[in-house]
Amino acid sequence: MEAVQYFKYGHDDLKHVEVPIPSPKKDEILIKVEAVGINPIDFKIQHGFLRPIAPKKFPHIPGSDIAGEVVDVGFTVTKFKKGDKVVAMLGTTTGGGLAEYAVAKQEVTVLRPLELSAGECAALGTPGLTAYQCLITAGVVLKKDGPPMNILITAASGGVGHYAVQLAKLGNTHVTVTCGSRNIDFVKSLGADVALDYRTPDGKALVGPSARRYDAVVHCTSGISWSTFENVLTSNGIVVDITPSPKSITTSVVKKLSCSKKTLHPLFVSHKAEDLQYLINLMLEGKLKTVVDSKYNFSKTQEAWAKSMEGHAVGKIIVEM
Ligand SMILES: NC(=O)c1ccc[n+]([C@@H]2O[C@H](COP(=O)([O-])OP(=O)(O)OC[C@H]3O[C@@H](n4cnc5c(N)ncnc54)[C@H](OP(=O)(O)O)[C@@H]3O)[C@@H](O)[C@H]2O)c1
Numbered sequence: 249m250e251a252v253q254y255f256k257y258g259h260d261d262l263k264h265v266e267v268p269i270p271s272p273k274k275d276e277i278l279i280k281v282e283a284v285g286i287n288p289i290d291f292k293i294q295h296g297f298l299r300p301i302a303p304k305k306f307p308h309i310p311g312s313d314i315a316g317e318v319v320d321v322g323f324t325v326t327k328f329k330k331g332d333k334v335v336a337m338l339g340t341t342t343g344g345g346l347a348e349y350a351v352a353k354q355e356v357t358v359l360r361p362l363e364l365s366a367g368e369c370a371a372l373g374t375p376g377l378t379a380y381q382c383l384i385t386a387g388v389v390l391k392k393d394g395p396p397m398n399i400l401i402t403a404a405s406g407g408v409g410h411y412a413v414q415l416a417k418l419g420n421t422h423v424t425v426t427c428g429s430r431n432i433d434f435v436k437s438l439g440a441d442v443a444l445d446y447r448t449p450d451g452k453a454l455v456g457p458s459a460r461r462y463d464a465v466v467h468c469t470s471g472i473s474w475s476t477f478e479n480v481l482t483s484n485g486i487v488v489d490i491t492p493s494p495k496s497i498t499t500s501v502v503k504k505l506s507c508s509k510k511t512l513h514p515l516f517v518s519h520k521a522e523d524l525q526y527l528i529n530l531m532l533e534g535k536l537k538t539v540v541d542s543k544y545n546f547s548k549t550q551e552a553w554a555k556s557m558e559g560h561a562v563g564k565i566i567v568e569m
Pocket of ligand 1: 287288289292374375378402403404405406407408409426427428429431446468469470489490491515516517556559560561562563
């Protein structure tokens with residue numbers, strides 16, 4: 249089969265190569281890949297961000313969020329059969345998605361309703377679950393009769409942020425976001441109540457026109473200090489940080505040890521099929537959508553990769569087979 253691989257850490261080009269089709273283990277499914285969602289962690293791993301944990305070995309096939317069709321199943325797989333359309337998360341450090349065929353564990357795979365496209369579902373995995381788990385960690389109830397909350401989402405135009413805005417607005421929330429000036433109309437179309445241009449003084453200070461403090465922040469970019477957050481949080485406000493640095497992890501530990509009411513919570517996504525199923529159901533109900541920044545054919549994966557590395561995607565970058 250054809251696959252995309254890289255051979256060492258660094259900024260090496262991705263190469264299209266011929267490799268054997270993987271065999272599913274007893275609890276795995278072999279999937280003919282139809283679409284892959286590209287995430288910043290894919291190129292970060294290539295650049296050594298998780299060295300030496302990931303990749304586990306070279307050469308490495310990147311890509312962890314896929315949709316496709318089941319072509320074979322291991323002998324303990326009961327939930328899926330040949331011909332099923334599925335969405336799967338292969339594991340951030342494992343990868344294997346940017347290939348004609350990939351193997352997935354059955355416990356991180358769900359059926360794809362035929363009303364939804366492979367692309368919009370492949371895009372959802374990691375960023376959708378991250379957005380959802382951030383909001384749950386922050387105590388947001390995704391129902392209109394939940395407790396009222398004033399929320400800030402940073403980098404709301406990106407892969408994680410654009411799902412976070414839509415999900416947050418399912419709750420009884422007021423949502424302020426940060427984004428670039430060119431994306432203000434876009435994030436408002438997703439439901440944001442107030443959008444701050446991150447390059448302006450108010451955007452940098454995270455202060456909206458009402459100067460109302462936030463009960464929770466879903467932090468999807470980097471480079472914002474704890475002192476900036478502290479100034480805009482309510483007395484028991486929480487920041488959920490998906491780009492934790494050594495400094496912010498230290499701050500979060502200090503806050504915990506000192507029993508601070510304002511807290512900083514680093515979050516690493518947990519790939520759970522039940523969460524993916526919940527989000528797919530929301531998509532079916534028309535309450536959540538994937539906004540596609542750009543689609544690339546598999547043969548142009550390098551271009552999708554370069555686009556992701558630029559860091560200016562609006563919604564999701566998808567590779568289709
Ligand atoms: N911890 C976890 O489990 C986890 C899971 C998923 C993602 N992440 C991390 O979370 C980060 C976001 O992921 P993503 O997929 O959303 O990335 P992404 O799609 O590449 O985000 C790009 C968007 O971010 C906006 N942006 C960049 N800098 C900004 C700033 N300072 N303020 C406001 N907006 C800004 C860009 O707008 P402009 O073009 O206007 O600059 C662009 O629209 C990445 O670092 C990723 O690795 C972590």
